[in-house]
Amino acid sequence: MTTIQTHCTENLRGNYNRKAIQQLIKDKISEGANRRPFYIANLDDIVNKHKRWVELMPRVKPFYAVKCNNTEPVVKTIAALGAGFDCCNISDIEQILKLGVETDRIIYGHPVKDPDDIKSASEFGINLMVFDNEHELVKIKSINPTTNLVLRILPFERGSGDVLDKKYGCLADQCEDLLMKAKKMDLNVVGVSFQIGRSGFDVDSHLDTIIFCRRVFDLAKTIGFNFNFLDIGGGFPGYSTEGNPTFAEGAKKINETLDEYFPAEENAKVIAEPGTYYVQSAFTYVLRVIGKRVSDHVYDYYLNDGVHGAFSKTITYDKKVPDFRLLEDKPLVPFRKSNVWGSTLNPDDRLGQNIQMPELDIGDWLYVPNMGAYTTVLATSFCGTPSSNIIWMASDSTTS
The missing domain is CATH 2.40.37.10 (Lyase, Ornithine Decarboxylase; Chain A, domain 1)
Structure with missing residues (x-):
């Protein structure tokens, strides 16, 4: 009780x-x-969270998930700190652009987008969009065929290979076929993203999925793509709880895995999409x-x-x-x-x-x-x- x-x-x-x-x-x-x-x-709490992120995961640029808390003082503070933004619709994008944020600090992170929103985002100069299926590719091809695309994959749970989210994300055995179709459509896929989306801090799933992303990078190269972008999503805790890894503990393991599978000399840009981490506490x-x-x-x-x-x-x-x-x-x-x-x-x-x-x-x-x-x-x-x-x-x- x-x-x-x-x-x-x-x-x-x-x-x-x-x-x-x-x-x-x-x-x-x-x-x-x-x-x-x-x-x-x-707002000081948010500033301190950002400083801690930069200190503990310097290779991973945070793109704040606007959907988590879009109150104006919060978004303004995070923009002033120099972070990027994960936007899921045109309303998010417009809010961020009004703050003077450069378009290269925005990722249109929703895998299935309204065609009108794709058109508007393209007119605003947003040049990084996520997809996870062929129909989305067809839609983007017809509206903005020159944009840079990021393949969203389903993450994995350690020991079972079970996916954590069935609504969005490309299955492992579908990646090759989808990338081949993108190549035939002459679309520019630049990297991979995933989203853990669980309560708590599921560090093991982050690590296993980062390792799988290495395989996708290598696969893409055989198809003719030159991937240089990795998005490790969200799922980072807003405060420490008993029985779960701390942010510092998880960051250390993520850094080690990135250094092993995506060494710095490869110059891949690595981002994450923290939302709860920034604002919960x-x-x-x-x-x-x-x-x-x-x-x-x-x-x-x-x-x-x-x-x-x-x-x-x-x-x-x-x-x-x-x-x-x-x-x-x-x-x-x-x-x-x-x-x-x-x-x-x-x-x-x-x-x-x-x-x-x-x-x-x-x-x-x-x-x-x-x-x-x-x-x-x-x-x-x-x-x-x-x-x-x-x-x-x-x-x-x-x-x-």
């Missing part, structure tokens, strides 16, 4: 000062102007108890957000109970068997079932750390739920 924490223990949850965040939360609540949920966001979410019911010794609590708001990914994809923290400790309050519900009329809007929590009161505030990834972008207006405000921390109050 899951137990809610009554205070924020010190652990590896991003480079922010928890006391400063707690105090800022209290200050905002004391203003009393808005009792809706809100985020506390720390930079955002803390704050919400409160708006209702309470007790029946048969089970305590039901109703919060002012749920699965249709900030917790969509946590509940539907990660299938985890949010990491609720009490803003004010209740050390003498007994723990109760509890259910936690969101605010909508959807009976499946449930955030926790049969978890142990200290008894709460209507009006109590909770906060949840590590809420920067796939939260703001997935929130809906179902049942009239308004969007949550974001409060940006002063840069000198959070660096630890």
Whole structure:
């Protein structure tokens, strides 16, 4: 049975000062102007993440996955740091170009694109696009036959050869046929990409798939291509968790594998598509108890957000109970068997079932750390739920 924490223990949850965040939360609540949920966001955390990436994986240029969190201050900060961008549609591309980002810092990373978006991207000068099937090649050939293309392959899981994602990616035994077709169509394929897309940090799958990419590079050479581009995708953790490799540990192994199979003298450009890594620990979410019911010794609590708001990914994809923290400790309050519900009329809007929590009161505030990834972008207006405000921390109050 899951137990809610009554205070924020010190652990590896991003480079922010928890006391400063707690105090800022209290200050905002004391203003009393808005009792809706809100985020506390720390751009310094993103800056520090970028510096750590450059330090630990200098060969791998980060192309931030815009789909993860496209709030303007986040994207502006990452652009100013010199990172590239992984865009999945024309809206992403337009947002990035408006910031003055050069087109060579953008990859159109969606394997199956709207023809109109291909046309618009080409007119903007985007010259790097991903594909994983023959029909996509035909589509690109008819719209922009001179663009540089990247073959997306399915990644592999160590020991079984099982693919991790069946929606996008070319199977291993299809690579040769697809590259042959691209050659016959006189299209310019320049490299390979893959996307792990799992919760946690699946370092072994990264390593095995990088090794397989070497085989694809060598295969392409026999067909007449000169590959010089490798995209190792995302799947990098936003904070360290027990039982999973740290970013530093994974980066060391990835560096070693790249050096062995893609030595620097080959001059292959290596990128990655981190999203969660950059933003997850930079955002803390704050919400409160708006209702309470007790029946048969089970305590039901109703919060002012749920699965249709900030917790969509946590509940539907990660299938985890949010990491609720009490803003004010209740050390003498007994723990109760509890259910936690969101605010909508959807009976499946449930955030926790049969978890142990200290008894709460209507009006109590909770906060949840590590809420920067796939939260703001997935929130809906179902049942009239308004969007949550974001409060940006002063840069000198959070660096630890």
